[in-house]
Amino acid sequence: MQNNNHPNQQYDENQIQVLEGLEAVRKRPGMYIGSTGPRGLHHLVYEIVDNAIDEALAGYCDHIEVDILPGDVIRVADNGRGIPVGIQHQQGIPAVTVVFTILHAGGKFGGGGYKVSGGLHGVGASVVNALSEWLEVEVRDGSHIHRQRFERGKTVTSLEVIGTTGETGTTVTFKPDYQMFEDLHYDYETLHTRLREQAFLNAGVRITLTDRRETEPVQDSMCYEGGITSFVEYIHTRKGLETLHDEVIYITSGDDGESTAEVAMQYNDSYNEMILSFANNINTVEGGTHEAGFKAALTRVMNDYARRFGFLKEADKALSGEDVREGLTAVISVKLREAQFEGQTKAKLGNTEIRSLVDAMVTEKLTTFFEENPTVARAIIEKSLTASRAREAARKARELTRRKSALETASLPGKLADCSERDNVRTELYIVEGDSAGGSAKDGRDRRYQAILPLWGKMLNVEKARLDKVYTNEKLLPVITALGCGVGEELDPSKIRYNKVVIMADADVDGSHIRTLLLTFFFRYMRPLIELGHIYIAQPPLFKLTRGKQVRYAYSDAERDQCIAELNPDGTGKVEIQRYKGLGEMDPHQLWETTLDPERRVMLQVTMEDAVKADETFSILMGDKVQPRKEFIEQNAKYATNLDI
Ligand code: TTJ
DSSP states (O other), X not given: OOOTTOHHHHHHHHHHHHXXXXXXXXXXXXXXXXXXXXXXXXXXXXXXXXXXXXXXXXXXXXXXXXXXXXXXXXXXXXXXXXXXXXXXXXXXXXXXXXXXXSTTOTTOOSSXXXXXXXXXXXXXXXXXXHTEEEEEEEEEESSEEEEEEEETTEEOSOOEEEEEOSOEEEEEEEEEOTTTOSOOOOOHHHHHHHHHHHHHHSTTOEEEEEEOSSSSOEEEEEOOTTTHHHHHHHHHHHHTOOBSSSSXXXXXXXXXXXXXXXXXXXXXXXXXXXXXXXXTTEEOTTOBHHHHHHHHHHHHXXXXXXXXXXXXXXXXXXXXXXXXXXXXXXXXXXXXXXXXXXXXXXXXXXXXXXXHHHHHHHHHHHHHHHHHOXXXXXXXXXXXXXXXXXXXXXXXXXXXXXXXXXXXXXXSOTTOBOOSOOSTTSOEEEEEESHHHHHHHHHHSOXXXXXXXXXXXXXXXXXXXXXXXXXXXXXXXXXXXHHOSOOGGGOOGGGOSOSEEEEEOOSSHHHHHHHXXXXXXXXXXXXXXXXXXXXXXXXXXXXXXXXXXXXXXXXXXXXXXXXXXXXXXXXOSOOEEEEOOOGGGSOXXXXXXXXXXXXXXXXXEOOHHHHHHHHXXXXXXXXXXXXXXXXXXXXXXXXXXXXXX
């Protein structure tokens, strides 16, 4: 009789399980890494680096090296204890092999570090293995160097000793599989930004990124002893913002074994709030309980202090959340055992216990900080009081505009060419920069469900403007009234008059500015419309290619070349190439064919991530501090098209 625990049989069963598991990853890669585009490709690196960071957080590693090798091969090395090479009894194979071949095995072996779960994060090294043409792991255990190689998730060499060493650590080298990804190119800046963020979030861990694809290597080594405090300082320096008080306020709950929370915050002299929140080092773009707890506590502490020390008199209205967050930059980082991620993009923390943890921590420690630093407290409270007064003035200005527009025949903007359908299921609003493009769009559209709003007037500098200016601005007010769903605190997304709101601007610098302006405006004052997926960006073609009666439109240089090849396969005929410099060059029919017709147009749905990027770009482009703007433009000159969202 065969024993169920017979090692060979168990090994066979495991092999089957392994193959089925990793096969599932290759069948539906998107389910495991979100996409097979550039985001998914870069996600592979984060997935591996996360494992090394866990080892660092457990206190056994202080340096992580990430190398981009020729051929876009990635190598991640740490100086931790090394993944265990001993036989894991449950599986009957070495633990390191388990890590790379069994789905969801992760790199955790009981205790140490926090378990990351949910969303696309922490799917594990086996997913990276499954999606790599090949992957090699090397473990240094202080005496031997062990190595194992896999191809497309399958073990091709058993774990072998290949040498001796006095060092400890783990090195993972992999080449993403061209059968799985559309584009295998790694973008240095994308990795740099993300790894810098990880260095801020994990104080004291050194992360070195090196690009070795060209003969001359490019390198950034990042280590921040100050952690998230350094993060806040970095944001203010990079944006060139003047701070209201010298020191970043840092608050932490300490580690109770279950979870930790930390907040770093500092006020600047702008009018914007920037709260970045993280749960288990994952950027929670949609916020969640940690952010809610922080905001609730901040509002309470500020009001209590303002009342207690007479900044607010009995008859005065309380400071609102928006008042106390004006000009605030804050980084919130929580680490917990079983993070639950919710929301549209799984980027919202759901654990309810974290709300009270952060709320209690901020209430207690910020109150103490204010009591011990009355000068700082005073500067912050006075800024909030000013914000409160400005908001009150804004409300009055808004009422005035409302009354004014009620007197006009219709409350819709005069330049709006509305659609005939009133039900907002199918309706679309095209916001068009420039009168000539607006004219073509009006004539080319399907007027049953497509409305056109041409924008005019000077560009508004939102960075310097207060809400009252936004409400009365000639450029933005027509957008607010055309959408009909209110703005700011009074926004009611269910009242929106159009299902899709499409920003349509030229593919040049001015067009890029107007897109950034509108996205920033939506992000700051109508954020739920982005979250609900109402906002789009039109993609007009860049080229028209004609051969005889055949016409093609191309949206990029690459596509242009492809179209030329298709129109002219034998290279004998002549293809006429027209480059569209602006939407104004298209006649109504062309505009319909390329940009308006739902059957043929190319449109991008704006994500919160796009909006955050626009907001940052905007702050840097429009901010009144010249230095970082200059640097930013210089740094991004070669990425001019990346800037354009
Ligand atoms: C687990 O507990 C015993 C000692 O080793 C711990 C461990 O797993 N350490 C570890 C894993 N260090 N580094 C890793 C690791 C590093 C990379 C680059 C990739 C992966 C999958 C794991």
